[in-house]
Amino acid sequence: MSVVTLKIDDRDVSGRDDETILEIARENGIVIPTLCYLEGLSIAGACRLCLVEVKGSSKLLPACATRVSEGMEVSTQSERLTHYRRMIIEMLFAEGNHICSVCVSNGHCQLQDAAVALGVDHIGVPYLYPNRTVDASHELFGIDHNRCILCARCVRVCDEVEGAHTWDVGARGIEARVITDFRTPWGDSDTCTSCGKCVQVCPTGALFAKGKSAGEMMKQSEFVQYLVAMRGRQS
Amino acid sequence: MIEERPLYIPEQNIVLEHNHEIDPEQLDDYFKIDGFAALNHVLTEMTPPEVIDQLSRSGLRGRGGAGYPTGLKWQTVAKAQGSPKYVICNGDEGDPGAFMDRNVMEAYPFKVLEGMTIAAYAIGASQGFIYVRAEYPLAVQRLKNAIRQMEKHNYLGKNIAGTPFSFDIDVRLGAGAFVCGEETALIASIEGRRGNPRPRPPYPAEHGLFGCPTLINNVETFANVAPILRNGAEWFASIGTEKSKGTKVFALSGRIARAGLIEVPMGTTLREIVFEIGGGIPDGKAYKAVQTGGPSGGCIPSDYLDVPVDYESLLNLGSFMGSGGMIVMDETSCMVDVARYFMEFCMSESCGKCVPCRVGTAQMYQLLTKIVHGDATLNDLALLETLCDMVRTTSLCGLGQGAPNPVMSTLRYFRDEYIAHIVEKRCPAGVCPVHKHVQQEVSA
The missing domain is CATH 1.20.1440.230 (NADH-ubiquinone oxidoreductase 51kDa subunit, iron-sulphur binding domain)
Incomplete structure (x- = not known):
């Protein structure tokens, strides 16, 4: 392992060569939008919001999955990047059925925040209005697939931190959904420990605690990095 | 037996050599066409770096479609830190209109496995997997049969051909997802997980199956290995164009008089492929386009029929070599x-x-x-x-x-x-x- 220096948005920064562009950027207060990334969980590289430009590479690279290297020059903001990031947000809004006004996470939603931060003021692609379901069979929690953006944070936290692996992804493409056990109702799950970690890490109102009304669902996802760090210290 | 078709320009067979002459289920028949001569030669007279050097100098490039230099890939895996190392053969052919790898696995299972074994020796692997889609039951059956016979004759297993080199191959079946042909998804599938791709880098050469350095090549790439080592890198490099060496197997289908598999030197023009070997468009209809490269490829119109087919020229035309599917379309296609x-x-x-x-x-x-x-x-x-x-x-x-x-x-x-x-x-x-x-x- 060695320490490298690089430039992010023309600022000189330094980091270990096993760290990613995103980690170094956040350490230095440089904001790169993300949805599927959560500190403490494995890297998915799925939402593509954190794509950045790296000098010498014709491709855009995901900041969450790209290690820093000596002399690297990274741009996290450009007209081109904003164009693609806005389109990705538009894709997500058009894909599900996101009705903010009646959503439990209204005002505390990372999809909503990303849309505001990127200046998404209209959706330029046709809404797909999919026919999606709600599973309210669990005693404490529910999942509204209409609001799910398939970031798979719930899948990862359940497998990697709780160790239950209740959640997974079923089917594929536009039909893909997060599922519990072998696509059985959540309430019937033999593996779920009802720990609620999945609910806390969900960036939207898809996973929620029962009894919350519109705008009332506040989530705390910071526990993941704390848990992971403390466990690392133990071993 | 399949009827031989009359040829108007000579095809050149490296991958499909001795077609129709051998029984793909008999190891003895494979001996008749110099089977395992390359493996014996490699194991007893060559060092791993010498094998990789031959591959590099031959100019062979990945036949899965992207055309990455095979020798360079082998060298990278050979030098990568970590143990054990794995060899994977990608037989998850799934492009619409593509049936090259299917034929190669069904007709030349020993040749593909010999190529994998040579690769394992070159990079220092002791375990290989051949990933075949379950929709190819005959290919699976013949590969399994070939592995059994090779184990019996000590061309797989412990101390191959009396040398200290040991190598095993297992067959893994795809469950019907096209994306499992993508190398990181394929690796996830072999590991028993959902076949989802992950960001690269790290590339499988460094961080592949179970986190170990892994060599992944396509079926046709492995089928070229034994002929190259038998006949020498110079022989192979003398065939084809400046940057694309050797031959390519194509599956001709669609509106064409003689559909089927062909193998031609790189640089053969589309006109020769479609109108001379393929016999042109039937029913007096006019040529409109040929689709190459499957779902990642493009359609090439008649203005470019005389462009030599190789990796670069197809990319310049906005298409893609792909694994070798060619779907011919006439004026009745929209x-x-x-x-x-x-x-x-x-x-x-x-x-x-x-x-x-x-x-x-x-x-x-x-x-x-x-x-x-x-x-x-x-x-x-x-x-x-x-x-x-x-x-x-x-x-x-x-x-x-x-x-x-x-x-x-x-x-x-x-x-x-x-x-x-x-x-x-x-x-x-x-x-x-x-x-x-x-x-x-x-x-x-």
């Missing part, structure tokens, strides 16, 4: 309909992990459906082009990055057909439902 067909394929085969591919392919499919029904406007066409650029630039893996290609290449060469659907509400080929609409209106 290019918008063709683009829509491939988009439907990508949409239903997208794994759903990354947003641009999962949602973008569905959006593009909807727009193309609107166009073929005559319901689209020029604004929809502009949106389609914006989506093409976005999905190509931001998708996670090759499936998404290549998905807009059929649309972009048909827009490049057949834009007038899109305009006819949108502005004149007319399908020039008479294929799309928009055509019937207009006729009904006229007769009513």
Whole structure:
């Protein structure tokens, strides 16, 4: 392992060569939008919001999955990047059925925040209005697939931190959904420990605690990095 | 026996040599065509770096489609830190209109396995996997049979041919997902996980199966290995073009007189392939385009029939070598309909992990459906082009990055057909439902 220096948005920064562009950027207060990334969980590289430009590479690279290297020059903001990031947000809004006004996470939603931060003021692609379901069979929690953006944070936290692996992804493409056990109702799950970690890490109102009304669902996802760090210290 | 077809220009067979002469289920028959001569030679007279050097100098490039230099890949895995190392043969052929790897695995199982064994020696692996789609039961049966016979004759297993080198191969079956042909998804599938791609780097050469250095090559690439080591790198490098050496197997299908498998030197023109070897277009119809490279490829119109077929020239034409499928289309094919067909394929085969591919392919499919029904406007066409650029630039893996290609290449060469659907509400080929609409209106 060695320490490298690089430039992010023309600022000189330094980091270990096993760290990613995103980690170094956040350490230095440089904001790169993300949805599927959560500190403490494995890297998915799925939402593509954190794509950045790296000098010498014709491709855009995901900041969450790209290690820093000596002399690297990274741009996290450009007209081109904003164009693609806005389109990705538009894709997500058009894909599900996101009705903010009646959503439990209204005002505390990372999809909503990303849309505001990127200046998404209209959706330029046709809404797909999919026919999606709600599973309210669990005693404490529910999942509204209409609001799910398939970031798979719930899948990862359940497998990697709780160790239950209740959640997974079923089917594929536009039909893909997060599922519990072998696509059985959540309430019937033999593996779920009802720990609620999945609910806390969900960036939207898809996973929620029962009894919350519109705008009332506040989530705390910071526990993941704390848990992971403390466990690392133990071993 | 299959009837031999009359040849107008000579094909050159390296991968498909001695076709019809041997029984693919008999190891003794493989001996008759110099089987295992290369492996014996390599194990007893060559060091691993010498094997890699031969491969590098031969100029062989990956036959799965992207054309990465095979020798360089072997060298990278050989030098990568970590143990054990693995060899994987990618037999998850899934492009519409492609059946090259199927034939190679069914007719030359020993040759593919010999290539894998040589690769294992060169990079220092002791375990190999051949990943075959379950829809190829005969290929699976013959590969399993060949592995058994090789183990019996000590060409696999412990101390191969009396040397200290040991290597085993297991067959793994795909469960029907096209995306498992993508190398990181394939590795996840072998590990027993959902076949989702992951970002690269790290590449499998460094961080592959179970986190270990892994060599992945296509079936046809491995089938070229034994002939190269038998005849020498110079012999192989003398065939083909400057940057694309050797031969390529193509699967000819669609509107063509003689459909089937052919093997030609790199640099053969499309005209020779379609009109001389393939016998041209049947029923007196006119050639319109040939689709190469499967769902990541493009359509090549008649203006470019004389371009030599190799990796670079196909990329320059907005298409892709791919694994070797060639679908020939005549004047009765509508290019918008063709683009829509491939988009439907990508949409239903997208794994759903990354947003641009999962949602973008569905959006593009909807727009193309609107166009073929005559319901689209020029604004929809502009949106389609914006989506093409976005999905190509931001998708996670090759499936998404290549998905807009059929649309972009048909827009490049057949834009007038899109305009006819949108502005004149007319399908020039008479294929799309928009055509019937207009006729009904006229007769009513």
